[in-house]
Amino acid sequence: MRVDVDESDLPDESYPEPPTVADNYRYDFWPEPAPCDIWFDVHVPKRMQADLLGEKSGDGAGAESFRIHTDYGWHGPCTFVSCLDGDEKTSPDKAVRVVHKFISQELKRSSSPIRMARVGPSPFHMVGTIAEDPSGPEGLHFEVVEVVGYRVYNFNYHPGSFDNLEAAEIGLHESVSREVQLFYDLIRRRNRRMHEAKRLSMIADQLAARHTRTGLKSWHHRVFRSGHAARSLALEAMQARLVSAQDAEDARSNIQAALENTRDLHAFTQYLEEESHDSTATEIETAVEIARLVESARSADYEVAIIAGSTLLGGLIGGIAGAGITSG
Structure with a gap:
């Protein structure tokens, strides 16, 4: 294993561990020794891979030796899995699954406090290769081949720019890691927005359903108990709208910074x-509108109830006063 750490920018030792949050929604990964690179090799025999993949038979990933490189950057970590003994039949996506399952299994077996974190299922499905191209331009370049369901990225390097394939692969990691880290930061933000929008939508549906029910009990709940729920929904929906706006601005700024980085590919x-596009606006706006309609209807019903109650009470008092005068 090799670990490269920039000690000039290590996190404060007193930095608290965040609450337990699913990897798909978390803000931070803890501990997060950014900036840091971790390299190690793993050997997983083919006879074990079918079981790790949940398959009855087969060659698994088509490789047994893997190099893992985790790069902790500003937007979070990303991990590259390279097949050291692969060929044209190697399955890169299976390689990632094999490595993740194998390491997770070994960590659990050793009762280690360390676990493998991941964001998934990933919407980012690609197959990448890297090869020498003496006729191409200096440095790194790539071409994209569209395949049903995913894209194939063929990365190429000029032999005059790198000493060997391993050096070219390291250069490739450095050229794409910031974009990959930013991508999964956007995914985690999107997941949080979608999770919150779904929660608000469910509350709005429940609130609307209660206001369509009939009967004295439903009327009492609608007039005297739903106000707090409607106001809370409106406030939480408006807060979600603010988060969406902040995420959109952050995405725009971060993508622009990535495009201006001349070191990236x-x-x-x-x-x-x-x-970076937000798909939760409709659900959030619907929740806000339902909260407003419910509160407006509740206020109108409340005023009617107060007026009716005052009239009834006035009539009752008048009746009692009249009865007192007559009896006197």
Whole structure:
């Protein structure tokens, strides 16, 4: 194993561990020794891979030796899995699954406090290869091949720019890691927005359903007990709307910064643009509108109830006073 750490920018030792949050929604990964690179190799025999993948038979990933490189950057970590003994039949997506399952299994077996975190299922499905191209331009370049369900990225390097394939692969990691880290930061933000929008939508549906029920009990709940729920829903929906606006601004700023970084290859800009769009606006606005309608209707019913109650009470008092005068 090799660990490269920039000690000039290590996190404060007193930095608290965040609450337990699912990987798909978390803000931070803890501990997060950014900036830091971790390299190690793993050997997983083919005879074990079918079981790890939940398959009855087969060659698994088509490779047994893997190199894992985790890069902790500003927007979070990302991990590259390379097949050291692969060929044209190697399955990169299975390789990632094999490595994740194997390491998770070994950590659990050793009762280690460390676990493998991941964001998934990933909307980012691609297969990548890297090869020498003496006829190509200096440095790194790539071409994208569209395949049903995913994209194939063929990365190429000029032999005059790198000493060997391993050096070229390290250069590739450095050229794409920031975009990949930003992509999964956008995904985690999107997941949080979608989770919150779904929760607000369920509350709004329940609130609307209660206001369509008939009967004295439903009327009493609608007039005297639903006000707090409607106001809380409106406030939480407006807060979600603010988070969406902040996320959109952050995404715009971060993508622009990524495009201006001349060290990056800009291979995944299309993915960044796609995932920066917010799809929760309709659900949030619907929740706000339902809260407003419910509160408006409740206020009107409350006023009617107060007027009716005052009239009834006035009539009752008048009746009692009249009865007192007559009896006197």
